[in-house]
Amino acid sequence: MAFKQLIAAAIAATALNFSAFAEDPIKIGVFLPLTGQNAFGGQLELEGVQLANKIKPEVLGHKVELVVVDNKSDKVEAANAVMRLTASDKVNGIIGTYGSSLALAGGEVSEPAKTPAIATSATNPLVTQGKKYYFRACFIDPYQGAGAATYAFNTLHAKKAAILKDVSNDYAIGLANFFDSSFKKLGGEVVANLNYNSGDQDFSAALTQIIAEQPDVLFIPAYFAEGAIILKQARELGATFRIMGGDAMDNPETVTIGGSASEGFLHTTFPYDASMPNMPKAAAQFTQEWKATYPNKEPNVNAVLGYTAYMMFMQAIEKAGSGDREAITAELAKLKDFETPFGAMTMDNNHNPEIPIGVIEIKNGKREYLGEVKPAL
Numbered sequence: 001m002a003f004k005q006l007i008a009a010a011i012a013a014t015a016l017n018f019s020a021f022a023e024d025p026i027k028i029g030v031f032l033p034l035t036g037q038n039a040f041g042g043q044l045e046l047e048g049v050q051l052a053n054k055i056k057p058e059v060l061g062h063k064v065e066l067v068v069v070d071n072k073s074d075k076v077e078a079a080n081a082v083m084r085l086t087a088s089d090k091v092n093g094i095i096g097t098y099g100s101s102l103a104l105a106g107g108e109v110s111e112p113a114k115t116p117a118i119a120t121s122a123t124n125p126l127v128t129q130g131k132k133y134y135f136r137a138c139f140i141d142p143y144q145g146a147g148a149a150t151y152a153f154n155t156l157h158a159k160k161a162a163i164l165k166d167v168s169n170d171y172a173i174g175l176a177n178f179f180d181s182s183f184k185k186l187g188g189e190v191v192a193n194l195n196y197n198s199g200d201q202d203f204s205a206a207l208t209q210i211i212a213e214q215p216d217v218l219f220i221p222a223y224f225a226e227g228a229i230i231l232k233q234a235r236e237l238g239a240t241f242r243i244m245g246g247d248a249m250d251n252p253e254t255v256t257i258g259g260s261a262s263e264g265f266l267h268t269t270f271p272y273d274a275s276m277p278n279m280p281k282a283a284a285q286f287t288q289e290w291k292a293t294y295p296n297k298e299p300n301v302n303a304v305l306g307y308t309a310y311m312m313f314m315q316a317i318e319k320a321g322s323g324d325r326e327a328i329t330a331e332l333a334k335l336k337d338f339e340t341p342f343g344a345m346t347m348d349n350n351h352n353p354e355i356p357i358g359v360i361e362i363k364n365g366k367r368e369y370l371g372e373v374k375p376a377l
Helices: 003-013 039-055 075-088 100-110 141-155 170-186 204-213 224-236 252-262 281-293 301-320 325-333
Strands: 026-032 062-070 093-095 117-119 134-136 160-166 189-196 217-220 242-245 266-269 338-340 343-347 357-363 366-373
Touching: 026 039, 026 075, 026 301, 039 062, 039 281, 039 301, 062 075, 075 093, 075 100, 093 301, 100 117, 100 134, 100 170, 117 301, 141 170, 141 217, 141 242, 141 266, 141 357, 141 366, 160 170, 160 204, 170 189, 189 204, 204 224, 217 224, 224 242, 224 252, 252 357, 281 301, 281 338, 301 325, 301 338
Parallel strands: 026 062, 026 093, 093 117, 117 134, 160 189, 160 217, 217 242, 242 266
Antiparallel strands: 266 357, 338 343, 357 366
């Protein structure tokens, strides 16, 4: 079904004087990539949502029911998933999704359906830009890209940078563009800005060209699977420069796939790590509950994003005193100093939360939280 038909169907389904709170239970839709290219990240975020639901299974005396739909890492399937959640399942709110392109597709349906949605790790500004009903639990690419560039220039003392990005991915393009402009604004030089396509496995030609330019740092705004391969091939070709990535590389599989080539790799991420010093109270609670529920799995930022999105909805519903979609939307827009595992969260006028940026380095095969960086905007 085409996007326009999906939107029309969603509008028709919500023209029925919908009063969500009259229904029991409260329904929270979850659309995440549980299969396909982005499945690993989607699964982690779902575990975070499920943990939050276990901790807080009721709100305002109503049981909270999760309605989970796999968007299959596909834009059309993402739109289909949101149409089902808004029109058929009549959820009170929607959590999702991992992947900016998938969130953008879902937003084409949720927005005219007047259903509040919270993106988990969709960092492209367009996900919420100009939207009344779409919010997010994560920072946005301009902020993260500027943070990565600031760290490269000020902390790594890099003067020359190269970029290697997936030209078919909204997340990669956006993050690369913001790193590029910020690094130049700080006084750095971008000596190469090269492209590849999703699914590519051989990056040797681009890496050879980059190595010839002798950058101090290479920025790869990649997802973990392709990013880890780039790390391996770069080191095999003799690259000695530092390599940085974004939050999509914050995945245990980066080290599994990259092996020794991941040593020294840096990436920006959300400000949470199970071993971080001076952990906020909400982060400590999340960590404790996670370890009790998943004793054989390390906690991760993707799970925190799913967990946080769920708790944002619970806060909004409690403040609204109702499960009504419009009332929930109004409360999400007013969210201020809300305690999350990332620290206190305040929603800005564009529905983007103000939270810090964390920096991770892979040392001895493990993630080490280096601290936070404030972007030079």
